[in-house]
Amino acid sequence: MRRLHMIPTGTKIDFIGKKIAFFAFSFCLIIASIGIFGTNGLNYGIDFKGGIMMEVRSNSGPADVGALRTQLSKLGLGEISIQEFGEPEEVLIRIQRQDGDEKAQQAAVEAVKSELHDTVEYRRTEFVGPKVSEELFMDGVMAVALAIGAILVYIWFRFEWQFGMGAVVALIHDVISTIGIFALLGMEFNLSTVAAVLTIAGYSINDTVVVYDRVRENLRKYKKMDLPELLNMSVNETLSRTVMTSVTTLVALLALYILGGEVIRGFSFAMIWGIVIGTYSSVCLAVPILTYFVLRRSDDEDEEDSEIEKVEGEGAV
Amino acid sequence: MVYFAKWKIAIVVAVCLLGVAFAAPNLLDRNTTENLPGWLPNQQISLGLDLRGGSHLLLEVEAQTVINERLESIVDSIRQTLRSERIRYTGLGIRDSQVSVQIKKPDQVQQAYDLLRKIDTGTETINENGKISITMTEEAVLKAKRSAVEQSIEIVRRRIDETGTKEPNIQRQGDDRILIQLPGIDNPEDVKRLLGKTAKMTFHLVNHTVTPEDILAGRIPPGTIALPDAENENTKIAVRRKVEVSGDMLIDSQPTFQDAQPVVSFTFNALGGKKFGQVTSKNVNRRLAIVLDGKVISAPNIQGPILGGSGIITGRFSVQEANDLSLLLRAGALPAPLVILEERTVGPGLGADSIEAGKVASVIGLLGVIIFMVASYGRFGIYADIALMFNIILIGAALSVLQATLTLPGIAGIVLTIGMAVDANVLIFERIREETRNGLGPIAAIDSGYKRAIKTIVDANVTTLIAAVLLYQFGSGPVRGFAVTLAIGILTSMFTAIMLTRLQVVVWLRRTKPKTLEL
Numbered sequence: 001m002r003r004l005h006m007i008p009t010g011t012k013i014d015f016i017g018k019k020i021a022f023f024a025f026s027f028c029l030i031i032a033s034i035g036i037f038g039t040n041g042l043n044y045g046i047d048f049k050g051g052i053m054m055e056v057r058s059n060s061g062p063a064d065v066g067a068l069r070t071q072l073s074k075l076g077l078g079e080i081s082i083q084e085f086g087e088p089e090e091v092l093i094r095i096q097r098q099d100g101d102e103k104a105q106q107a108a109v110e111a112v113k114s115e116l117h118d119t120v121e122y123r124r125t126e127f128v129g130p131k132v133s134e135e136l137f138m139d140g141v142m143a144v145a146l147a148i149g150a151i152l153v154y155i156w157f158r159f160e161w162q163f164g165m166g167a168v169v170a171l172i173h174d175v176i177s178t179i180g181i182f183a184l185l186g187m188e189f190n191l192s193t194v195a196a197v198l199t200i201a202g203y204s205i206n207d208t209v210v211v212y213d214r215v216r217e218n219l220r221k222y223k224k225m226d227l228p229e230l231l232n233m234s235v236n237e238t239l240s241r242t243v244m245t246s247v248t249t250l251v252a253l254l255a256l257y258i259l260g261g262e263v264i265r266g267f268s269f270a271m272i273w274g275i276v277i278g279t280y281s282s283v284c285l286a287v288p289i290l291t292y293f294v295l296r297r298s299d300d301e302d303e304e305d306s307e308i309e310k311v312e313g314e315g316a317v
Numbered sequence: 318m319v320y321f322a323k324w325k326i327a328i329v330v331a332v333c334l335l336g337v338a339f340a341a342p343n344l345l346d347r348n349t350t351e352n353l354p355g356w357l358p359n360q361q362i363s364l365g366l367d368l369r370g371g372s373h374l375l376l377e378v379e380a381q382t383v384i385n386e387r388l389e390s391i392v393d394s395i396r397q398t399l400r401s402e403r404i405r406y407t408g409l410g411i412r413d414s415q416v417s418v419q420i421k422k423p424d425q426v427q428q429a430y431d432l433l434r435k436i437d438t439g440t441e442t443i444n445e446n447g448k449i450s451i452t453m454t455e456e457a458v459l460k461a462k463r464s465a466v467e468q469s470i471e472i473v474r475r476r477i478d479e480t481g482t483k484e485p486n487i488q489r490q491g492d493d494r495i496l497i498q499l500p501g502i503d504n505p506e507d508v509k510r511l512l513g514k515t516a517k518m519t520f521h522l523v524n525h526t527v528t529p530e531d532i533l534a535g536r537i538p539p540g541t542i543a544l545p546d547a548e549n550e551n552t553k554i555a556v557r558r559k560v561e562v563s564g565d566m567l568i569d570s571q572p573t574f575q576d577a578q579p580v581v582s583f584t585f586n587a588l589g590g591k592k593f594g595q596v597t598s599k600n601v602n603r604r605l606a607i608v609l610d611g612k613v614i615s616a617p618n619i620q621g622p623i624l625g626g627s628g629i630i631t632g633r634f635s636v637q638e639a640n641d642l643s644l645l646l647r648a649g650a651l652p653a654p655l656v657i658l659e660e661r662t663v664g665p666g667l668g669a670d671s672i673e674a675g676k677v678a679s680v681i682g683l684l685g686v687i688i689f690m691v692a693s694y695g696r697f698g699i700y701a702d703i704a705l706m707f708n709i710i711l712i713g714a715a716l717s718v719l720q721a722t723l724t725l726p727g728i729a730g731i732v733l734t735i736g737m738a739v740d741a742n743v744l745i746f747e748r749i750r751e752e753t754r755n756g757l758g759p760i761a762a763i764d765s766g767y768k769r770a771i772k773t774i775v776d777a778n779v780t781t782l783i784a785a786v787l788l789y790q791f792g793s794g795p796v797r798g799f800a801v802t803l804a805i806g807i808l809t810s811m812f813t814a815i816m817l818t819r820l821q822v823v824v825w826l827r828r829t830k831p832k833t834l835e836l
Contacts, residue, residue: 191796195726245744255678256678263367
């Protein structure tokens with residue numbers, strides 16, 4: 001039986017030789033992401049901004065977004081966004097955070113409900129007060145920062161510090177570009193997006209670790225080989241697996257993106273983007289970066305660095 | 318490698334069978350599982366509110382109110398004490414959570430200090446040149462706040478129970494917050510209305526000597542306060558500060574009708590009944606104000622002594638208001654007001670749709686991955702797929718046994734795990750292919766493929782696990798559900814991908830003893 005081979009065996013693609021192109025591309029990507037983030041900002045969901053979100057389904061055929069807007073804007077609740085959501089009967093109403101404390105938010109929910117009354121089915125009502133949204137935001141930032149830190153420490157512990165650096169550069173690249181794409185598309189950035197970013201971080205590192213593992217193994221096996229050649233060999237040897245895993249994960253995520261419903265769509269989108277960018281960064285950033293370091297090629301299985309070697313490595317940067 | 322210890326085989330088989338047993342109840346409907354014999358596993362995965370529909374409310378107890386009230390009562394006690402001892406003072410008041418008073422005559426300072434020290438045991442009293450300052454100790458503040466929160470939880474539980482909500486989950490969160498989860502409630506306005514009132518009821522005598530003009534002019538004698546009328550907040554009624562009877566002595570309250578008007582009946586306990594009897598006997602033809610949360614709901618004339626310990630409250634109630642008030646009086650007053658910080662309500666329609674969409678996405682994702690694996694690795698792909706199926710069964714079993722909550726992001730976590738679970742097998746199979754290309758025979762290639770890949774698998778999965786743990790730590794609600802399924806999925810996938818596929822491969826190797834490896 002013929003097997004499906006995503007990647008032909010024995011590829012000899014020169015990844016390291018193109019490193020300047022990769023670095024330039026990624027550099028532009030990051031600058032662009034930061035730029036867009038700076039100008040557009042993120043479209044924060046109510047989790048982080050506070051405010052009210054209601055998903056309603058019209059009881060009388062397709063919803064009339066225009067009529068709803070006039071109906072609700074006379075309540076004087078400030079900025080109201082109304083958009084179709086999935087099906088023509090369904091709309092998503094977003095109302096800005098009300099001035100004042102938590103009670104003001106509550107009053108706004110009641111005002112909308114008494115205005116729309118029974119003309120719609122309330123499929124989802126969420127309101128987040130200023131206090132909680134601030135906390136959720138801080139928690140999200142903390143979680144991402146700690147995750148990157150913890151992963152750095154783990155890689156450092158399992159490999160060597162140079163690998164940790166490479167992995168974290170790739171990781172930060174993934175996180176920033178994910179934020180960039182959200183800023184560019186104006187997609188809602190909420191708690192589940194943070195969950196997606198953290199998962200992307202885990203996944204991206206997963207890929208990086210697999211390639212690094214091979215690099216380490218080859219460093220021990222081929223002591224005389226040039227580093228760029230050795231890195232290229234390691235990437236090519238693991239390329240088939242890298243692509244296979246990305247494809248199976250993407251298959252599952254595409255199913256989720258297309259069929260998983262509107263609520264989860266932003267999350268699946270972030271994940272799909274993250275898998276693609278994470279795979280790219282593992283192969284095209286995390287590995288080429290290693291050429292700027294001097295890597296240890298000792299025979300002992302002990303993975304702990306001795307102090308002397310660490311100093312050597314640092315001296316050669 | 319070809320040697321797979323008997324006990325290991327036993328463990329792998331046992332785990333898989335247990336997985337099936339514990340996951341199975343999820344395929345039955347709830348009634349059937351409840352009637353299963355007790356020794357059979359019968360726990361089902363509990364669904365989060367975003368899937369089953371329901372309301373999630375996060376409340377904060379404004380515990381500072383309790384502290385303020387206590388400080389105010391200290392002020393009252395100081396005033397009474399100093400007056401009865403004829404100690405002259407000035408500047409009695411509260412500033413920055415500190416009660417202070419200036420004693421006028423230096424020779425009375427020590428006496429005043431000794432008296433004021435005894436007013437509240439949870440305070441610290443300092444005397445500075447005749448200026449006596451009282452602050453609550455940190456310990457006392459904490460204790461008061463803690464007990465306010467605990468009491469609030471109890472009252473909230475009673476009020477929600479009274480509404481007949483099924484399976485409410487009420488728990489404390491952090492220092493001063495209460496998390497309420499109400500499955501099946503898609504319009505929590507009723508509950509929110511009930512929780513929005515502290516429902517402190519007190520009975521006061523109306524001060525008849527104060528005329529409406531006096532109130533307007535602000536000429537309120539000491540010991541009297543002007544409280545707004547509940548019907549019309551611009552009208553104020555002057556009542557004596559002294560609480561004649563208070564609502565915490567009530568044992569029952571019911572909505573009822575009088576002259577076709579909704580009214581609320583109440584019954585005091587023995588002590589309250591006695592007090593109520595005394596007040597009404599002594600004050601016939603005077604008005605008794607019923608005050609709820611600082612507003613006068615009615616101030617009827619006392620027609621004659623009420624000795625039975627029960628009575629009715631009239632006021633222009635709607636049926637709804639009469640029902641609410643009696644419920645609040647039955648459940649008791651909150652020690653401090655509650656503020657709703659966050660609400661997330663999902664209607665049953667959306668929940669059911671989400672489950673359906675999640676199921677479809679999982680099945681399609683699963684099928685895609687299964688086909689892909691078989692196409693890529695043939696026989697080995699089938700082994701990996703069998704392991705994948707068991708992986709999903711084990712996730713289901715773990716969620717049921719741990720009674721972890723499955724949320725919509727949790728379903729996403731499972732779908733993601735489906736994609737990532739085969740990674741371990743991909744790693745192993747690719748390695749075996751490589752070793753075969755390097756000229757190793759089937760057994761040696763498989764042996765070395767497993768050995769070398771496992772290290773990588775562990776490293777790669779630990780990093781994802783780190784992300785999952787942090788997500789759990791910092792996430793809330795549905796996101797936590799995602800972290801839980803992701804973490805469980807990583808652990809079970811490591812087991813199934815490594816142990817279960819290996820077992821199948823070993824069995825196949827032993828049976829067929831292949832000369833070459835088709836992979």
